[in-house]
Amino acid sequence: MGSQEVSTVDWQGKHVTVAGLGVSGIPAARALHERGALVTVVNDGDDERARAQAAELEALGITVRLGDGATLPPSTELIVTAPGWQPDKPLFLAAAEAGVDIWGDVELAWRLRGDNGKKAAPWLAVTGTNGKTTTVRMLASILEAAGLRTAAVGNIGVSLLDAVLGDQEYDVLAVELSSYQLHWAPSLRAHSAAVLNLAPDHLDWHGSMEAYAADKGRVYEGNTVACVYNAADPATENLVREADVEEGCRAIGFTLGAPGPSQLGVVDGILVDRAFVKNRQKQAQELAEVSDVNPPAPHNIANALAAAALARAFGVEPAAVRDGLRNFRPDAHRIEHVADIDGVAYVDDSKATNTHATEASLAAYDSIVWIAGGLAKGATFDELVTGAAKRLRGVVLMGADRALIHEALTRHAPEVPVVDLDRTDTGAMSEAVEHAARLARPGDTVLLAPACASMDMFTNYNKRGEAFADAVRARAETSA
Structure with missing residues (x-):
């Protein structure tokens, strides 16, 4: 199917099983039901929240089966799954045995675009291990600066189904896609797409690095204008x-x-395009200055270049790239400058939940007191520590798997002072900031870039970042 063609499916009377309640499952069930499909929702959980969601769907005439996401309902002709459900779940094995197709929410959105009579907007897609959300939001900012009707959607938190089926008409969509979503999106064909980087992540879900990379690579299938790498x-x-x-x-x-x-x-502090110019052998087009990128850390400049490449592939003029980057404000907890205290900068990069993201974060500063630790998710830290050792003034460790980082520091940076906080309670962050402040010298950066997930101590990385920012602001008040 070409990228501009719209798929038509006769949903009337079609037996569709939706796997999983939640952000993607509920809108999928509603959309299919509205089109005449006979929808059954299956869900592993059977808690109070799930029962409330089920009651809303059942009131519409949708069948919901709680506490049993493993059994394939009779007569199922198609499964639409939440992206996080693993491919080896019994439900999917039974579907494969029965010859039943499995789509994700992205595949369903792709098939339904244009279904409500609106023009189907082309997709500019972004995936990668790290930087997806920032790049997609930069891209949307550039497209808006060009006067285009757009939105940042997908894995970024705005449902693609809502975007393609809502009342708003778009000229183009900036779409963030996870490896999970791409795994279940066989017919997706983007206008242009980018893979920002590849590092080991979610290998428990995909089974191997090769399978993970292959799912990321699906974003390039059927691209019409540009594959950005x-x-x-x-x-x-x-x-x-x-x-x-x-x-x-x-x-x-x-x-x-x-x-x-x-x-x-x-080139010389200027973002330059030698791809979308008439004579790329001899010509280059200035797009923006490095100082237009916020923050101008190396990996964020790479994000900006990827966003600019996708925008240029869509025909956006250079001035809009510059204006869009200037207008962009990063999300919280992504290399977010919190405060300067006694000549020391305090930076929150709680979103750095794996070693690849933390490597990029550490590379952005010359002299660092590093706050790290949490749930390692099977990661190893030798390569990360080896690369960052010369930049480290000191390290403060906390969280369940801090010993793994400490051991890597002992092996590869034995001269770097380490404070090991034997705590996994949320109050440990205030103590971590105090220790980091004592280790820091004027000109240093105290950097929260944990290289680990947060759930051993905090609800999510946002709460971890907020705890860091609160501790820094409290210190700023006492030192004022």
């Missing part, structure tokens, strides 16, 4: 080489160095 990450370029794209679709690289032909890069 990271020139510093050969794995992303390999995915482009393996993709089956529309004739005329181009491979476009981005680099923090001077760009070659068909690349975007950086």
